[in-house]
Amino acid sequence: MPFNVTPYIPQYITVHLAPADQAAENVTVSFSDYIKNVASSEIYPTWPEEALRANILAQISFALNRIYTEYYRSRGYDFDITSSPVNDQKFIKGRSTFENVDRLVDELFTSYIRRQGYVEPLSARFCNGTTVTCDGLSQWGSEALARQGYNAMEILRYYYGDDIELVTSAPVQQLTNSYPGYPLRNGSSGEYVVVLQTMLNRVARNYPAIPRINPVDGIFGPQTERAVREFQRIFNLSVDGVVGQATWYKLVSLYVGVTRLSELTSEGQTFTQVQAPASGVTLQEGSTGPAVSALQFFITVLGQVLYNFPTLNIDGIFGPNTRQAVMDAQRYLGLEPTGVVDDQTWMALYDAYTSVARTLLASQNLPLTPEEIEEQVLSGQFPGYNLTYAL
Numbered sequence: 001m002p003f004n005v006t007p008y009i010p011q012y013i014t015v016h017l018a019p020a021d022q023a024a025e026n027v028t029v030s031f032s033d034y035i036k037n038v039a040s041s042e043i044y045p046t047w048p049e050e051a052l053r054a055n056i057l058a059q060i061s062f063a064l065n066r067i068y069t070e071y072y073r074s075r076g077y078d079f080d081i082t083s084s085p086v087n088d089q090k091f092i093k094g095r096s097t098f099e100n101v102d103r104l105v106d107e108l109f110t111s112y113i114r115r116q117g118y119v120e121p122l123s124a125r126f127c128n129g130t131t132v133t134c135d136g137l138s139q140w141g142s143e144a145l146a147r148q149g150y151n152a153m154e155i156l157r158y159y160y161g162d163d164i165e166l167v168t169s170a171p172v173q174q175l176t177n178s179y180p181g182y183p184l185r186n187g188s189s190g191e192y193v194v195v196l197q198t199m200l201n202r203v204a205r206n207y208p209a210i211p212r213i214n215p216v217d218g219i220f221g222p223q224t225e226r227a228v229r230e231f232q233r234i235f236n237l238s239v240d241g242v243v244g245q246a247t248w249y250k251l252v253s254l255y256v257g258v259t260r261l262s263e264l265t266s267e268g269q270t271f272t273q274v275q276a277p278a279s280g281v282t283l284q285e286g287s288t289g290p291a292v293s294a295l296q297f298f299i300t301v302l303g304q305v306l307y308n309f310p311t312l313n314i315d316g317i318f319g320p321n322t323r324q325a326v327m328d329a330q331r332y333l334g335l336e337p338t339g340v341v342d343d344q345t346w347m348a349l350y351d352a353y354t355s356v357a358r359t360l361l362a363s364q365n366l367p368l369t370p371e372e373i374e375e376q377v378l379s380g381q382f383p384g385y386n387l388t389y390a391l
Contacts, residue, residue: 055139285339333352
């Protein structure tokens with residue numbers, strides 16, 4: 001789902017063979033075949049290989065940004081991208097592709113570029129640089145730079161800035177929607193509620209009539225319901241306080257718009273956006289809920305990466321094993337091993353976790369569901385997962 005995981009490479013992408021507002025056929029192809037088609041339609045196979053690499057990486061990143069932000073899906077369309085080079089990038093159904101382009105795409109299609117410290121693939125806009133100019137990459141300009149000896153990343157940084165980086169070996173999986181598949185309402189809890197609260201709070205900065213939710217805690221209570229109802233009222237949705245598919249995707253669309261996630265000037269999704277519980281919350285044996293799950297997750301992550309803490313079930317239940325793990329963590333962090341998580345213990349754990357996220361996790365490929373997190377963390381094959389909630 002967007003907003004809380006590192007992007008993945010979809011197995012397939014659905015292309016609308018016209019601008020979005022025009023009736024046309026939708027074509028579903030593998031993602032690598034889509035990029036081969038786009039690259040063969042947009043650039044010349046006789047260009048230097050580094051220019052081809054730079055353009056292919058830009059094309060991959062742009063397409064992934066459309067998927068990550070659900071740019072068209074959140075607007076009610078049944079496709080992921082269009083074939084219009086005015087709004088997206090050129091795709092020609094049934095065209096042949098070039099052998100050297102195919103080889104490069106097979107090598108690169110699980111890679112993309114992003115701003116350093118940001119999660120989302122860069123909305124790497126480009127134009128031919130002769131008849132059309134833009135703020136992004138110049139295709140013919142990239143060809144000239146390659147002939148001057150620039151490599152692909154140097155070309156990309158020339159156009160997009162020195163603060164971009166290359167992500168490689170991104171996971172390939174079936175395309176999934178961000179909507180949880182069921183309505184969220186008063187009494188709901190968990191990661192989808194955290195995403196909901198995060199989006200509402202960010203949209204509220206542009207629409208101040210929407211009341212802020214504090215803290216972002218993953219619990220859908222009266223405060224969240226009031227914010228949902230006001231959002232629904234402002235945007236002419238059914239004002240029932242329930243977040244069904246229509247409310248969810250209207251919120252996604254607004255969130256993407258106000259944060260400019262689909263633009264070169266994106267506000268950016270960052271890696272370390274987990275909120276600690278509100279000050280004064282104490283966790284101890286017998287406590288339950290999302291805060292306990294977060295505590296268990298932090299300890300398990302830190303145990304896999306830095307320390308030798310026990311492996312925990314991330315079940316939101318503060319039992320004897322969690323108490324022992326807290327005591328071990330407190331010893332490692334130089335705190336009194338009470339087994340009780342007060343403000344001091346929580347913030348020490350949180351600071352240790354965010355330090356790991358900034359330095360180690362940002363370059364890793366992340367799993368995509370809580371079940372995958374638990375399976376891989378608990379099996380000792382920690383892949384670098386981190387929560388990215390609460391702007």
